[in-house]
Amino acid sequence: MMLARTADNLYWIARYMERAENLARTLRVTDRLSLMPSSTDTEGNEWHSTVIVSGSEEGFYEKYDEATPENVISYLAFDPENPSSIRSCIETARRNARAVRTALTTEQWECLNSAWLELPRWNETRVRGSGLHRFLDWVKDCSLLFTGGTVATMLRRDSYYFTRLGTFIERSDNTARIMDVKYHVLLPEHAEVGGGIDYYQWASILRAVSGYRSYHAVYREGLKPWLIAEFIVMREEMPRSLISCAAEIKDCLDRLGEEYGQRHECHRIAGQMYSRLRFGKVEDVFRQGLHEFLSEHIETNDRLGLEISRSYLLG
Amino acid sequence: MAQAIFDEMGGPGSEVRQAYRKLQEWLEETPVDILTLRHEEAETFFRRIGITFAVYGEGGDPERIIPFDIIPRIIEAAEWRFVSEGLVQRVRALNAFIADIYGAQEILRAGVIPRDQVLLNETYRYQMQGVSVPENVYTHIAGIDMVRVGADEFYVLEDNCRTPSGVSYMLENRELTMRLFPDLFSRYNVAPVDHYCDELMRTLISVAPRNCQGEPTVAVLTPGIHNSAYYEHSFLADQMGVELVEGPDLYVMDDIVYMRTTQGPKRVDVIYRRVDDEFLDPLTFRPDSILGVAGLMNAYRAGNLNLTNAVGAGIADDKAIYTYVPKMVEFYLGEQPILKNVPTWRCSEKDDAAYVIEHMAELVVKEVHGSGGYGMLVGPKATKQEVEDFAARVKAAPEKYIAQPTLALSTCPTFVNEGVAPRHVDLRPFILSGKKIKVVPGGLTRVAMREGSLVVNSSQGGGTKDTWVLKD
Numbered sequence: 043m044m045l046a047r048t049a050d051n052l053y054w055i056a057r058y059m060e061r062a063e064n065l066a067r068t069l070r071v072t073d074r075l076s077l078m079p080s081s082t083d084t085e086g087n088e089w090h091s092t093v094i095v096s097g098s099e100e101g102f103y104e105k106y107d108e109a110t111p112e113n114v115i116s117y118l119a120f121d122p123e124n125p126s127s128i129r130s131c132i133e134t135a136r137r138n139a140r141a142v143r144t145a146l147t148t149e150q151w152e153c154l155n156s157a158w159l160e161l162p163r164w165n166e167t168r169v170r171g172s173g174l175h176r177f178l179d180w181v182k183d184c185s186l187l188f189t190g191g192t193v194a195t196m197l198r199r200d201s202y203y204f205t206r207l208g209t210f211i212e213r214s215d216n217t218a219r220i221m222d223v224k225y226h227v228l229l230p231e232h233a234e235v236g237g238g239i240d241y242y243q244w245a246s247i248l249r250a251v252s253g254y255r256s257y258h259a260v261y262r263e264g265l266k267p268w269l270i271a272e273f274i275v276m277r278e279e280m281p282r283s284l285i286s287c288a289a290e291i292k293d294c295l296d297r298l299g300e301e302y303g304q305r306h307e308c309h310r311i312a313g314q315m316y317s318r319l320r321f322g323k324v325e326d327v328f329r330q331g332l333h334e335f336l337s338e339h340i341e342t343n344d345r346l347g348l349e350i351s352r353s354y355l356l357g
Numbered sequence: 358m359a360q361a362i363f364d365e366m367g368g369p370g371s372e373v374r375q376a377y378r379k380l381q382e383w384l385e386e387t388p389v390d391i392l393t394l395r396h397e398e399a400e401t402f403f404r405r406i407g408i409t410f411a412v413y414g415e416g417g418d419p420e421r422i423i424p425f426d427i428i429p430r431i432i433e434a435a436e437w438r439f440v441s442e443g444l445v446q447r448v449r450a451l452n453a454f455i456a457d458i459y460g461a462q463e464i465l466r467a468g469v470i471p472r473d474q475v476l477l478n479e480t481y482r483y484q485m486q487g488v489s490v491p492e493n494v495y496t497h498i499a500g501i502d503m504v505r506v507g508a509d510e511f512y513v514l515e516d517n518c519r520t521p522s523g524v525s526y527m528l529e530n531r532e533l534t535m536r537l538f539p540d541l542f543s544r545y546n547v548a549p550v551d552h553y554c555d556e557l558m559r560t561l562i563s564v565a566p567r568n569c570q571g572e573p574t575v576a577v578l579t580p581g582i583h584n585s586a587y588y589e590h591s592f593l594a595d596q597m598g599v600e601l602v603e604g605p606d607l608y609v610m611d612d613i614v615y616m617r618t619t620q621g622p623k624r625v626d627v628i629y630r631r632v633d634d635e636f637l638d639p640l641t642f643r644p645d646s647i648l649g650v651a652g653l654m655n656a657y658r659a660g661n662l663n664l665t666n667a668v669g670a671g672i673a674d675d676k677a678i679y680t681y682v683p684k685m686v687e688f689y690l691g692e693q694p695i696l697k698n699v700p701t702w703r704c705s706e707k708d709d710a711a712y713v714i715e716h717m718a719e720l721v722v723k724e725v726h727g728s729g730g731y732g733m734l735v736g737p738k739a740t741k742q743e744v745e746d747f748a749a750r751v752k753a754a755p756e757k758y759i760a761q762p763t764l765a766l767s768t769c770p771t772f773v774n775e776g777v778a779p780r781h782v783d784l785r786p787f788i789l790s791g792k793k794i795k796v797v798p799g800g801l802t803r804v805a806m807r808e809g810s811l812v813v814n815s816s817q818g819g820g821t822k823d824t825w826v827l828k829d
Contacts, residue, residue, distance in 0.1 A: 043620045045600050140407065140582050143591035144601050155407050200619060302620050357606070357617025 046357025056208030063185030424820030443695035482669035563791035609652030
């Protein structure tokens with residue numbers, strides 16, 4: 043048992059850190075992609091798609107007319123007015139952390155506090171050129187340190203499961219978005235799936251989820267969109283896949299259910315979400331349409347998040 | 358009052374005092390750049406851990422760290438025994454006084470303290486009249502500010518019976534000196550302080566409300582992260598292993614206080630509150646307060662909740678009431694006060710006020726309700742204009758002021774830009790009162806970092822030191 047506000051804060055700290063990490067991953071891949079020769083005919087496209095991945099399309103185009111690299115980096119990495127910018131994510135996570143100091147381990151707190159202390163040293167000027175990669179790597183490191191610190195130091199009880207839920211609900215959403223937008227936006231209007239798809243673009247999806255090398259370890263063949271989709275949606279050994287997230291969410295909720303001796307609507311949704319991925323077939327996903335499938339997943343995931351809040355976090 | 362400044366180490370030209378000899382040796386053998394390095398490490402440590410506090414009414418960095426001076430202050434066992442006995446006696450008397458004020462008011466009837474001084478006081482809470490509190494304890498955590506002016510001369514400067522802060526610094530400072538200077542630390546036999554939080558928890562449990570069933574549930578109530586002492590609130594909750602709650606986490610139903618948890622409502626029995634009286638319960642005090650909990654006072658009166666420190670304990674912090682504490686010791690305990698008060702002029706009395714206005718440039722003048730070094734005048738350090746302005750304020754509302762001679766506060770060796778130099782210090786020991794009274798050896802030493810300055814308050818740029826009480 044713990045304060046509902048504390049649980050809520052832990053959950054959101056983890057969500058914000060995970061969001062910052064996925065944004066950094068996406069930006070890194072985008073930057074890489076924009077250097078590729080293939081990008082000349084779809085110039086600027088990948089920066090626009092990154093804005094969509096981040097879910098901040100509306101806010102961005104209110105402020106800017108064009109998705110130039112400078113604009114996108116400024117808005118997604120540093121803009122304090124964008125509540126999901128990397129800066130905002132780290133600041134919010136640290137503010138929440140300060141409010142629940144007692145529930146965090148020293149390692150977790152120090153990681154968030156150091157990130158926050160270091161943050162003002164990064165700005166648009168400093169990330170020009172090779173500085174961008176250093177910055178994005180740093181963001182990723184902060185998040186990995188936080189998640190690693192969580193696993194390595196936090197007592198296995200409710201507070202831990204709420205923190206982990208935040209990580210996986212956010213990752214489940216982010217992975218689906220990365221997949222969806224790359225699929226949808228990068229594809230020239232009428233290109234066939236599995237047909238003339240640019241190698242780099244598919245590779246970029248894998249890279250964004252740290253799956254480029256592991257894909258090869260699992261499949262031992264060249265990049266095939268079909269397999270990539272299966273890998274990221276349905277392979278449980280892939281730690282950022284949708285099914286891995288669903289399994290972790292289900293597990294955390296089961297533990298909470300045991301600890302508290304009570305189950306809620308969120309348990310049912312989580313079970314359903316996991317089963318669908320566990321017993322589904324990738325053919326069906328493509329038959330339904332990958333985009334439709336992913337949109338539905340994102341929606342279910344949202345609903346799950348709301349139910350978790352309703353059952354535990356509002357008090 | 359000794360006029361020459363007493364240096365606790367011995368000062369230049371005079372012999373180094375016994376307790377400081379090993380420190381002196383150590384200072385001599387440690388190069389300045391090592392001290393500088395350790396000083397920087399200390400700063401990084403505070404920042405990284407997030408031990409910060411906010412200074413009100415200024416722009417700039419909202420999370421500031423209090424300067425930590427790396428050179429410890431050392432108090433000998435015999436000196437501490439004397440101080441500690443005096444503190445226990447004083448706090449017993451203060452608790453008896455507050456209980457009396459909200460009870461039979463014997464001390465007023467006996468004419469020892471003028472009735473108006475208490476009953477018309479801003480910090481007197483009529484809502485507490487006739488409310489009985491567990492063990493008759495009102496100030497469970499007291500911080501008594503003391504200064505030293507000579508080898509055997511200690512004075513109490515003020516009593517903090519309401520919500521004294523600073524204990525987290527006492528604990529973190531010790532943590533830090535042990536980490537930075539293990540070699541120096543091991544040369545001394547220093548009395549530990551790290552059991553403070555266990556003692557605090559025991560104290561809180563020992564004053565569970567009369568209707569509490571089973572093991573009491575304790576929580577620390579904070580105004581939130583914007584409060585200047587937020588770090589301390591979270592530190593204490595953490596060390597005690599209890600919840601750190603804010604007003605909105607609590608609600609009252611049928612005169613019982615509950616906190617909102619992930620498993621629904623959970624009853625709370627003892628609240629160590631760091632929210633001021635006026636903000637505790639919008640139904641009883643300020644109706645616009647969002648820091649408190651509606652109905653809290655009803656639960657308190659019904660014996661379903663205990664609040665530490667008790668509502669209304671601030672009456673004893675009043676600087677005019679302070680002047681009567683030695684009389685309280687005699688009145689309630691029938692003992693002679695061990696610790697002396699600083700001679701004080703009460704401007705509410707005509708002769709005193711006249712004297713104060715005449716001699717303002719030599720005196721320290723304070724608001725009776727002021728704290729944190731705000732609203733005070735240090736005569737000898739003030740400009741002519743400042744003295745005149747302050748005199749006008751005193752004339753306009755004399756009852757709001759008291760004055761004291763400018764004390765020659767003792768100095769301790771302190772690491773500053775110029776190297777190691779003497780700086781003025783005071784001491785705030787913490788006294789815990791529940792079923793028993795406990796004093797953890799030492800306390801928080803505050804140090805004025807500027808040369809010659811007598812203002813040690815952290816809000817005025819003061820720093821802190823680790824305070825070592827030696828064991829026999």
